[in-house]
Amino acid sequence: MKRALLIIDMLNDFIRENGALPVPGAERIVPSIKSLLSAFREKQQPVIYICDSHQPEDAEFEVWGSHAVKGTWGSEIIEELKPESGEPVIYKRRFSGFFGTDLDLTLREKKAEEVVVTGVLTNICVLYTASDAYQRGYRVVVPSDCVAAADPEMHRFALRQLKEVVGATVVDFHREII
Numbered sequence: 001m002k003r004a005l006l007i008i009d010m011l012n013d014f015i016r017e018n019g020a021l022p023v024p025g026a027e028r029i030v031p032s033i034k035s036l037l038s039a040f041r042e043k044q045q046p047v048i049y050i051c052d053s054h055q056p057e058d059a060e061f062e063v064w065g066s067h068a069v070k071g072t073w074g075s076e077i078i079e080e081l082k083p084e085s086g087e088p089v090i091y092k093r094r095f096s097g098f099f100g101t102d103l104d105l106t107l108r109e110k111k112a113e114e115v116v117v118t119g120v121l122t123n124i125c126v127l128y129t130a131s132d133a134y135q136r137g138y139r140v141v142v143p144s145d146c147v148a149a150a151d152p153e154m155h156r157f158a159l160r161q162l163k164e165v166v167g168a169t170v171v172d173f174h175r176e177i178i
Contacts, residue, residue, distance in 0.1 A: 006133075117168075127158045130142060
């Protein structure tokens with residue numbers, strides 16, 4: 001079964017302390033995602049980045065405040081996980097990486113049947129992207145050491161939703177899927 005690695009919103013605004021919306025503890029998942037990324041690259045399996053990228057007056061800012069504004073430092077992928085040449089970057093303006101993007105087409109062109117979903121926030125962009133992947137017929141795997149949320153309770157809730165509602169395979173440690 002061909003799988004693709006999805007790296008969601010690992011952006012300066014969410015990961016770095018001086019970002020616009022830093023996720024407490026998000027730095028801790030960087031080494032796990034980096035390890036998984038290396039394994040996918042070594043096996044020549046697809047890696048796809050999904051990144052928040054907003055216009056300066058985006059309606060979402062009414063809820064979350066300004067973040068990941070297109071062309072700013074905050075909207076850039078963190079240095080440790082930068083894409084290599086040929087690795088697609090899908091820009092999104094809403095929670096799901098599928099909404100208003102060509103993510104589905106990109107996955108189908110790469111003949112992916114399963115997606116390994118990583119990044120932030122577990123209860124928002126990870127959950128909505130994984131749910132939409134399931135709705136489109138992809139198998140979904142979520143390594144819990146490769147996702148983070150601002151609130152531990154919401155993190156646990158989202159992992160439960162992913163497992164019980166979306167039918168995702170939730171593993172505790174990313175090495176279980178390499």
